[in-house]
Amino acid sequence: MTSQSALYAIIGRLIAAIGRDDFGVAAYALAQAVIRADHIVAQYIDGHELVGLFTEGEVSARVADTINQRYLERYHMLDQSLPALRGLGREQPKVVRVDPRKNASSAYLTYFFERVGLCDKLSMVSNRGGQMVACNLYRLHANGPFSDADINAAQDVSPTLMAAVWLHIGQLGRARLPAMSVSTEPDRSRREALASLSEREMAVCRRLLTGASNEAIALDLEISPHTVRTLRKRLYKKLQVNSLGDLFARYQGAMAAVVSGEHHSV
Numbered sequence: 317m318t319s320q321s322a323l324y325a326i327i328g329r330l331i332a333a334i335g336r337d338d339f340g341v342a343a344y345a346l347a348q349a350v351i352r353a354d355h356i357v358a359q360y361i362d363g364h365e366l367v368g369l370f371t372e373g374e375v376s377a378r379v380a381d382t383i384n385q386r387y388l389e390r391y392h393m394l395d396q397s398l399p400a401l402r403g404l405g406r407e408q409p410k411v412v413r414v415d416p417r418k419n420a421s422s423a424y425l426t427y428f429f430e431r432v433g434l435c436d437k438l439s440m441v442s443n444r445g446g447q448m449v450a451c452n453l454y455r456l457h458a459n460g461p462f463s464d465a466d467i468n469a470a471q472d473v474s475p476t477l478m479a480a481v482w483l484h485i486g487q488l489g490r491a492r493l494p495a496m497s498v499s500t501e502p503d504r505s506r507r508e509a510l511a512s513l514s515e516r517e518m519a520v521c522r523r524l525l526t527g528a529s530n531e532a533i534a535l536d537l538e539i540s541p542h543t544v545r546t547l548r549k550r551l552y553k554k555l556q557v558n559s560l561g562d563l564f565a566r567y568q569g570a571m572a573a574v575v576s577g578e579h580h581s582v
Contacts, residue, residue, distance in 0.1 A: 318349045318350065322349070323349065323350070326342075326345050326346050326349050327346065327476060329342045329345065330342040330343060330345070330346055330476075330477075330480050331480065333484075334480060334483050334484045334487050335483075335484060335487030335488060339370065339480075339484050340356070340358070340369070340370025340371070340372040341372055343356060343358065343370070343372065343451070343477060343480070343481070344356045344372035344373050346473065346476075346477055347451070347453055347473075347477070348373070350469050350470075350472075350473045351438070351453055351462070351466050351469050351470045351473065352455075352459070352462070352466055353373065353438075353453040353454065353455065354373055354374040354375075354434075354454055354455050354456045354459060355371070355372070355373030355374055355375050355380070355434070355453070355454040355456075356370075356371070356372055356373055356451060356452065356453055356454070357370075357371045357380075357384060357451075357452045357454070358370050358371075358449065358450070358451045358452070358481060359388075359449070359450050359452070360447070360448070360449050360485055360493070361402075361447065361448040361449075361450075362446065362447045363446050363447075364574070366388055366392060366572070367388075367493050367494060368384050368385070368387075368388050368494055369449075369481070369484075369485070369493075369494060370494070371384045373454070374456060375432055375433075375434075375454075379432060383427070383428060383432065386427075387428065389572070390525060390526045390527070390568070390572065391424060391427065391428070391526055392572065392575060393522045393525060393526060393571055393572060393575045394419075394421040394423065394424040394522055394523065394526060395419070395424060396418075396419050396421070397414045397419065397439065398575065399575070401439060401441045401443075401448065401450055402443065402448060403443070404441045404443060405441040405442040405443050405478075406443050406444075408474075408475060409440055409441060409442040409471075409474035409475055409477075409478040410440075410441050410442075410474075411438055411439070411440050411441075411467060411470045411471045411474055412438070412439050412441065413436075413437070413438055413462070413467060414437040414438065414439050414452075415437075416428075416429045416434075416435075416436075416437060421523070421536055422535070422536050423523070423526070423528060423532065423536050433456050433457050433458070434454045434455065434456060434457070435455055435456065435457045435460070435461055436454065436455040436460075436461035436462050437452060437453065437454050437455075438452070438453040438462055438466075438467065438470055439451070439452050439453075440452075440453065440470060440474045440477065440478060442474075442478040442481075442482070444482070449478060449481050449482060449485070451477060451478065451481065453470065503570075506566070506567060506570040507570065507574060509554060509555050509556070509567075510555070510567070510570065510571060510574055512554050513551055513554060513555075514550075516537075516547055517547050517550055517551040517554070518551075519537055520533055520537070520544060520547045520548060520551060521551050521555075521563075521567070521571065522571065522575070523536060523537075524548065524560065524563060525563065525564065525567065525568050525571050525572075530544045530545060530548070555567060
């Protein structure tokens with residue numbers, strides 16, 4: 317249990333780190349002391365731009381940086397929890413528990429939880445207009461899931477932590493935000509083309525754009541490879557592309573932007 321004087325010192329270090337490179341370290345120290353988090357990943361969304369602010373904690377820096385970059389580039393298209401966060405925390409920050417087992421993609425669960433050794437996730441969310449900050453807090457299998465007391469503590473500390481993150485973003489300014497980002501404003505024709513896909517075609521399209529094979533998509537969606545090939549032909553026709561390379565070139569950025577900016581699952 318962190319003493320009151322020690323907690324004040326941790327918060328003081330967080331405030332002092334606003335705008336500096338060690339801000340993520342200070343944010344993790346607070347999350348670890350109060351919530352018993354093993355890792356923290358902070359993301360900022362402005363319209364269709366998704367930015368990774370920092371990743372700190374017990375996961376090795378090499379692994380954490382790699383999976384964070386891959387999430388930003390493509391795998392966030394499979395994160396079914398992301399769209400639901402866009403309507404939360406408009407008055408005060410909101411803390412929600414995200415059960416990774418309920419994610420629609422087994423590939424996402426395997427890559428971002430099982431292979432890394434993570435078992436539980438809390439998302440601390442704050443929305444301001446078209447902008448959103450999410451501080452995602454994780455626990456390792458070795459330490460077990462977050463308790464109810466941890467979740468209550470996260471809600472208690474969320475106004476302090478999220479206010480500091482917003483100030484950090486403002487202090488950095490647009491020019492100094494981290495390079496780990498996806499920034500694409502899809503043109504109207506590509507948005508309309510993606511909107512024309514059926515729910516199952518969209519699911520296949522998202523997975524194709526993460527680099528998944530027909531066989532992997534079939535396993536992930538629990539359908540046959542033949543059905544995947546059929547859906548693939550249909551979505552190629554609707555999007556007016558002739559190859560996987562063409563799909564990547566024309567729609568990867570557009571799909572990433574649409575998913576990061578949407579307010580509901582598609």
